[in-house]
Amino acid sequence: MRMSSEKTLARTGVYAFLVISAAFFLMPFYVMVVTSLKTMDEIRVTSIFALPDTPTLQAWVTAWQSACTGLNCNGLSVGFFNSVMIMVPATVFSILLGAVTGYALSFWRPKGTGLIFGILLVAAFIPYQVFIYPLVRMLSQVGLYNSLAGIVAIHVIFGMPIMVLLFRNYYAGLPRDLFSAARVDGGGFWVIFIRLILPLSPPILIVAVILQSTHIWNDFLFGLVFAGSDNQPMTVLLNNIVNSTQGEKAYNVNMAATILTAAVPLIIYLASGRWFVRGIAAGAVKG
Amino acid sequence: MAKFSGTRAHVYLAMLPVWIIVLVALVSSTVWTFVISLTNSKLLPVYKFNFFHQYELLLKQPAWQVAVSNLIVFGVLFIAICLVFGFVMAIMMDQRIRGEAFFRTVFLYPYAMSFVVTGLVWQWVLNPGFGIQAAVRGLGFENFTFDWIVQPDRAIYILVLAAVWQGSGLVMAILLAGLRGVDEDLWKATRIDGIAKWRVYTSIVLPIIAPMAATATVLLAVSVVKAYDLVVALTGGGPGNATEVPAKFVMENLFARQNVALANAGAIMMLVAVIAILVPMYYARRYMAQKAEV
Structure with missing residues (x-):
């Protein structure tokens, strides 16, 4: 009792x-x-x-259509579309590159596999400030600084460590006999990738999409430095709307704008459920 | 034979982009940043070497010293609170509770949102004129005070609060995965022996999930060194310089103050800090792994 x-x-x-x-x-x-x-x-x-x-809903309408940063009163919608324009290609390219590289590293083991893997592992932890100034100079040299292509390239570059580690670890868990059999059948690099490996990849592709799309959407630092005023992502625009207003702030508009900016990653999170946690676990592997 | 070498060529072709990214964007950037930190560059890089002069200047600068000590206070509190709170949440989640999916979703959703969003929400919630302080005063507690966000000696704790809100769910998720991996027989054995549950958690389970806790600690520690967005959105480094951090110091010297060499010296110091976190962690892991094998 x-x-x-x-x-x-x-x-x-x-x-x-x-x-x-x-x-x-x-x-x-x-x-x-x-x-x-x-x-x-x-x-x-x-x-x-x-x-x-x-x-x-007036504050929501204002936030979307006519909230001001300085003299510009075009609302947060501009940033939303900029973020979409950045997120979609950056997610696609970083995943493609990560998948192909992870596949090459785990099955073909070209020269320098250990070296490249080691560098990527270390790079995953290096503070971004270490890279920023040289990358600004390099991108200005090739005319990509402050451009959409430039910010997409930056996201692809910094997505590489986590994407390669993610795909390599996943492919390392696939039975090697499958690959050997395909080799005996005369399959080449791309044929094996497209016919054999990609069809086995949906679980890790889903994790990669969740990881990359939320990371890229939530980025502030790279958008601030590399995107230029024409391509400012939503996070940067949001911060400008809220923190650079003079006089009394429109708190209702600020909060509507904040929810709007959080909406995309939140929807991804709620829709993906356990996959999101898997992504975190996969991301944690790099530790 | 020809076909074989053709396939090899495809492999190297496929590896080309990642090699370019690694060598050009990552390795040579790091080297370049280090080289610039040894010069007197202001707005543009000039290669007149003055060796560790910038590091001397940096370490003597009150602004840098404040940023570093803020980061240490923030980092220690943030990591400690996240680990304890995350561990307790994971244990509670592990008690065969109803609504586990709901609680998991609630504890983890802030992690899906950006630091900018986190900073702006808490800035509003803690606004002394409208936020929690005003709400409690409105209930009749006229003297209630919770205005740390505008108190220079307290604002850093607000940064901790917002960061814990954002990140502790992650620790919970990682540690809960660890708890779920603990052998069911262990629980049966301790029940038969009549060992109190909290003792089992602290002296038996905790060592088992130590690798997960270490992973979580590394993730948190690295995010501490990188801390930038949250500070910009929540406090802007203020009041005064109460919440300035090294990453923000570097960004300001790069872009607003045009003090490129000094900024890059700061960036290299951040890198040194990360190495100082990772290297002992790496060796501790190897040591533990070797011990486990014996």
């Missing part, structure tokens, strides 16, 4: 901890949503936790 009441107490403790933690994680999101649905007049007089009296 005593045993079971102790157990009940422990269970209650577990759930109390989980619920309080969940409240801590959800609170900022709740505040973001309710703030974005209020008018500025209401924000001035009510608590940030209060539900909106008469919810309005």
